[in-house]
Amino acid sequence: MMGSALFRVTGALLLAGICLSPPAAAEPIQVTDLAGRVVEIDQPIERFVLSEGRYVSVLALLRPETPVEGLVGMMSPLWWTQPDLERQLFEKFPEARDIPLFASKSEHSVSVEKIIELKPQLAILGLSDHGPNARSAELIAQVEAAGVKIVFIDFRLDPLNNTIPSIELLGKLLGAEEQAARYIEFYRQRLAAIEKRIPEITHRPTVFLQVHPGRRDCCWAMAEGMLGPFLTFVGGRNIADELAPGPTSQHTEEYLLTENPDVWIGTASGTVEEFQEGQNVVALGVGMTRETAQQSLARYLSAPAFQAMGAVQNGRAHVIWHNFYNSPFNIVAVEAFAAWVQPELFGELDPDETMRTIFREFLPFDLNGTYTASIPNE
Template sequence: MPALLACLLAALLALAGCAPGDSVAEARGGLTLTDMRGRTVELAGPVQTIAIDDSRYLVALALIDPKPVSRLAAWAHDSNRLGREGHRAFLASEPALDGLPRIASSAENFDVESVIAARPDVAVLSVESGVTDSQIARVEAAGIPVVVLDFFADPMDNLEPSLLALGELIGREEAARRFVEYRRQRMDAIAARLADLPESRRTLVFLEAHAGSSPDCCNSPGRGNASDYLEFVGGHNIGADAIRQASGKLNLEYVIARDPQVYIATGGPHLEARGGFVVGAAFDRAEAARSLEQVAARRGIAHLRAVRDGRVHGFSHQLLNSPLDIVAMEVFARWLHPEIFADLAPERTLEELNDRFLAVRYDGTYWVSLEN
């Protein structure tokens, strides 16, 4: 009798369009998400189109969707965040990209009207956008749900749940889960090697963001984001001791006084006109190395212990602030502790990402070191 009852129950549930254990929302074809503001967002089901306030969300989409641009109803047109070549790659995958409606970037003041005018199924916004609860309410009152995600402000904690939420949102949960598991396995491998690293062996790092972009010194991450990556791989960012927010400036005297063991510049094609550090798909390794050498030869920087010891490196700013951050973590691990991570091959990791996950490839030179 229990078996018969179980069969009858299963049949009834199947007719109702659900399975045992499904929530009421799921039984009705609905979807409930918790976003990075802790908000509960209820949807009728996976959506077709979204609006994004940060072009780097395209990289997240490219990890889990074979046609990422086709998901967009609108975007911020902040192609500088992708880099010149990154933007061209996405444009080549879908020429309609630049003709899509524009909404305000997360770096700008939020514009309710442009989101409503674009009529996406969902507006996907960034935690750093500054959008207020009342603005969200106005968008939702127009019939457009809002989901707040985070790939950049606190990626160590928020990237995985954000990508999983994005996967659920567009009906690509399994693809999102596969990437999250891949990233987690590689992070766990790094953590295992550093499990017994004493504090005294942490490497002191100066990471200069947008290196050489202006005559004054020095742009640096503060707390969170890149500092968390450096801590994770056995380092310590000197900027985290002086800058309370996510980013800011250090004066040259402070940098010289801290005398870091490793110097890392970030840059990209956006710095070419300003004589800063350039790296990325548009530049070969020799060009990137020459650019890094010039940046490291500046007054004050040239006399740092890191430069004297030949521990000078450069990394793509676009790839650092990216859902592909596992590549940055592996590169930093090898730079900070070459004796522990000599066999680590981030080049192969990037190639695996291209082959196994990314719908739009990342090819080119994204990091470089000066020879001792």
């Protein structure tokens, strides 16, 4: 009896010892980032840094229960691009308030010393954004020399082709492959619904995609890169891309009047406060309603040069939230462009409902405000 009891106790202690032992580190994984670099990194990743604060929304998409877990530093705060999202982040995940910053708005402000002090295993950087990027050779060399691995993602330089691989890469690195797969399926389905009807296009309207209307002098356009390729994808002709290849280019009012594009689209970066103050910068986002967004757009387009454009006269002038240009939620912009450029084929699309669906099904936050608007067709 005693020997049997001793055996049971000993067995239980051995089992407890096995259960209480720290788990063995997983094998390193090898990934190829969006710069084509092969990176091998130990798992799990428990400490990492981000370049732009806007990428916190990607973390929330992939890990809605623990979006900032392991995030030990980032270049810029989330509030610069999404203040309402930052407010909700701080309310639901108070630990986010204490995440250190290692720069401000540009690559030149980055403190490599601060990054190294934070002791991350991994730095997640944009292929081409406002912070350190794939061309930052000196910074890359210094950070990697300190034992920090670097991977590049991209929602800005070539979002049409790089959004899904970026989500897939981050899902693998952060142990969120199932959630990444869910969003990728959502994204692909919506993209495919547009792509399958492209062969039906018989006419490609001309489009001018103007950046920051009212914030910059007239008229800066997106051309090759950012949201520009979406126009070609949905059946439009991006006139800025044809004239001056490159991410952005400046054009005169006379150019707009001469070209007289069939469709005019602005990327709005104004805020509700600027709208209420009477400023002539087109506003969308938090605090804006459908009515105030239309008023803001109409205010800007009341200038004689715009009033002479056929796109304004024919009710084909629209505006979209500027921050879709560097976001995994850019599928909303694809759908909006499709509905505006080829309304006969895609008029039934509802990009606003797509935005609501993303927040409802994938994010731990509430959606506030208005993110697209059109000039009333009177």
